[in-house]
Amino acid sequence: MSEPLVLGIETSCDETGIGIVRGRTLLSNTIASSMDEHARYGGVVPEVAARAHLEEMQPAIERALAEAQVRLEDLDAVAVTSGPGLAGALMVGIGAAKGLAVSLGKPLYAVNHLVGHIAADILTPDSVPLEYPTIALLVSGGHTSLLHVRDLTTDVELLGETVDDAAGEAFDKVARILGLPYPGGPEIDRAAVGGDPAAIRFPRGLSRASDLEKHRYDFSFSGLKTAVARWIEREQAAGNPIPVADVAASFREAVVDVLVTKALAACIDRGVPRLLLGGGVIANRRLREVALARAAEAGVTVRIPPLSLCTDNGAMIAGLAAELIASGRQPSTLAFGADSTLPVTEIQVAERDAVAAGTGVG
Amino acid sequence: MDTSLGSAVGLTGRDGRTVAEVSQTGHLGHAEAIGALLEQVLAAAPSAGAGAAPTDEAAAETLTHVAAGMGPGPFTGLRIGIAAARAFALGRGVPVIAVPSHHAAALAVIESDAPAEPFAILTDARRRETAVTVYEGIDVDGIPHAVVDTVLVPQAEVDRRLGALRRIEVTEISGAALARVARRAVAAGRTLTGSEPLYLRPPDARVPAAPKKVGS
Numbered sequence: 001m002s003e004p005l006v007l008g009i010e011t012s013c014d015e016t017g018i019g020i021v022r023g024r025t026l027l028s029n030t031i032a033s034s035m036d037e038h039a040r041y042g043g044v045v046p047e048v049a050a051r052a053h054l055e056e057m058q059p060a061i062e063r064a065l066a067e068a069q070v071r072l073e074d075l076d077a078v079a080v081t082s083g084p085g086l087a088g089a090l091m092v093g094i095g096a097a098k099g100l101a102v103s104l105g106k107p108l109y110a111v112n113h114l115v116g117h118i119a120a121d122i123l124t125p126d127s128v129p130l131e132y133p134t135i136a137l138l139v140s141g142g143h144t145s146l147l148h149v150r151d152l153t154t155d156v157e158l159l160g161e162t163v164d165d166a167a168g169e170a171f172d173k174v175a176r177i178l179g180l181p182y183p184g185g186p187e188i189d190r191a192a193v194g195g196d197p198a199a200i201r202f203p204r205g206l207s208r209a210s211d212l213e214k215h216r217y218d219f220s221f222s223g224l225k226t227a228v229a230r231w232i233e234r235e236q237a238a239g240n241p242i243p244v245a246d247v248a249a250s251f252r253e254a255v256v257d258v259l260v261t262k263a264l265a266a267c268i269d270r271g272v273p274r275l276l277l278g279g280g281v282i283a284n285r286r287l288r289e290v291a292l293a294r295a296a297e298a299g300v301t302v303r304i305p306p307l308s309l310c311t312d313n314g315a316m317i318a319g320l321a322a323e324l325i326a327s328g329r330q331p332s333t334l335a336f337g338a339d340s341t342l343p344v345t346e347i348q349v350a351e352r353d354a355v356a357a358g359t360g361v362g
Numbered sequence: 363m364d365t366s367l368g369s370a371v372g373l374t375g376r377d378g379r380t381v382a383e384v385s386q387t388g389h390l391g392h393a394e395a396i397g398a399l400l401e402q403v404l405a406a407a408p409s410a411g412a413g414a415a416p417t418d419e420a421a422a423e424t425l426t427h428v429a430a431g432m433g434p435g436p437f438t439g440l441r442i443g444i445a446a447a448r449a450f451a452l453g454r455g456v457p458v459i460a461v462p463s464h465h466a467a468a469l470a471v472i473e474s475d476a477p478a479e480p481f482a483i484l485t486d487a488r489r490r491e492t493a494v495t496v497y498e499g500i501d502v503d504g505i506p507h508a509v510v511d512t513v514l515v516p517q518a519e520v521d522r523r524l525g526a527l528r529r530i531e532v533t534e535i536s537g538a539a540l541a542r543v544a545r546r547a548v549a550a551g552r553t554l555t556g557s558e559p560l561y562l563r564p565p566d567a568r569v570p571a572a573p574k575k576v577g578s
């Protein structure tokens with residue numbers, strides 16, 4: 001089976017993502033987001049997300065099939081995110097994926113969400129295939145991870161991750177401090193227009209020599225958020241007007257600086273001249289600009305999938321499963337569950353023994 | 363399919379008889395269990411042995427409806443069965459019939475001991491509350507007749523609220539009983555509940571207040 005037709009289900013956070021791919025060809029990337037419902041809470045509420053996934057699941061699958069112009073019985077496999085993510089949200093996708101796979105008598109592949117973000121890159125039309133090894137920086141509201149990818153289906157190593165808030169969360173929290181709505185990323189960008197990114201020197205988390213020993217590739221954004229809040233309080237106490245554009249630009253610069261510095265350090269340390277960016281925060285134009293400029297100086301090639309494939313989506317899950325199938329991997333058993341902290345080394349969950357593998361699902 | 367308490371899957375034939383039924387007790391493990399339970403029921407159906415008449419086999423081959431237990435029950439587990447039921451039905455191109463899970467519990471009671479008096483179905487609703495529905499026999503369509511709709515009652519008040527009413531505490535739902543309730547609803551052209559699960563509680567979420575001071 002060289003070009004498997006796969007439907008992928010992704011529900012790890014607030015997007016109900018249904019994707020359909022044929023091998024590396026994207027046929028549908030259908031996303032229903034519950035972001036608007038979370039806006040008034042200032043962040044993703046797990047129970048609200050899980051309720052929305054259940055509501056959106058069936059219509060999203062139907063829309064994806066219509067867009068891809070395929071029928072369920074044409075599918076070669078169903079794929080689903082097993083983790084990491086919000087447990088209650090993941091379980092809606094897993095329930096649906098199992099129901100669908102058993103109903104159709106098709107194999108089911110349970111895969112890793114973070115590795116899915118890397119797989120998004122291979123679905124990009126007209127681009128040369130992803131070269132290995134590559135360093136991958138995945139930045140969203142739910143994760144901030146730096147990975148060394150030697151092979152998409154067999155060998156992904158976690159170099160570092162956030163020890164507290166994800167980068168996207170930091171944007172949301174600082175937006176709130178500045179009185180801006182959720183989600184914070186685009187709001188901070190808007191507020192930063194015309195601001196001086198060097199106006200205020202906010203701290204770069206885990207970047208001191210003493211931190212770098214143990215946390216060379218780890219991130220921390222909680223201290224940065226507090227530093228912004230403190231700076232504003234001090235200015236207010238002194239009766240000074242708050243230069244919102246400067247604060248937003250300087251905060252964003254601190255986040256971008258630490259992300260790019262650590263990612264390029266990994267490229268250089270590991271002798272890997274390739275950097276792949278993924279996750280919803282890649283929508284941030286400043287992050288892309290700084291990454292491209294500094295990578296060019298360092299002789300590192302940067303790849304950025306289209307934004308619709310950077311945010312959480314089902315196509316990347318289907319794409320990863322299609323690669324697993326093409327490389328001869330067995331489907332997952334039906335016994336897996338949701339693993340909210342699934343390590344990145346587990347690219348596929350609960351793969352069946354090749355010996356025991358017969359036909360159909362099981 | 364019902365995951366409002368444990369995980370349960372049942373299959374009934376066109377005559378309403380149980381063809382196959384499997385379950386796993388406990389409030390956890392629904393996501394892990396649901397696929398295998400479904401598969402077991404489907405595998406058992408055509409070869410259900412002495413109990414299975416040819417019509418049942420035919421029914422299994424051409425599944426016509428999927429019944430989904432809509433709760434009440436702990437939300438995280440409850441949703442798994444509903445999601446699975448809907449996706450399974452989508453795969454077979456058949457409709458989903460939404461059934462209050464207490465109806466299935468009540469039908470099982472009525473089928474086994476036909477109580478003449480009203481009785482209450484009680485299930486654990488977490489947070490020291492109990493979900494209670496009061497039934498009295500079946501209605502003209504053969505569906506358990508809920509004389510008081512499902513409510514959440516603090517555990518400490520159950521005695522006072524229910525008084526001498528017979529109580530039946532349920533920890534397991536029968537998939538086959540759920541299917542039978544659905545079958546009767548379909549026959550009568552009735553909708554028993556909406557497409558939203560019987561959450562009975564709003565999500566836990568607070569609209570945040572203004573950011574608090576961090577001090578300097």
Ligand SMILES: [Zn+2]
Pocket residue numbers: 113117140142143279311312
């Ligand atoms: Zn993600």
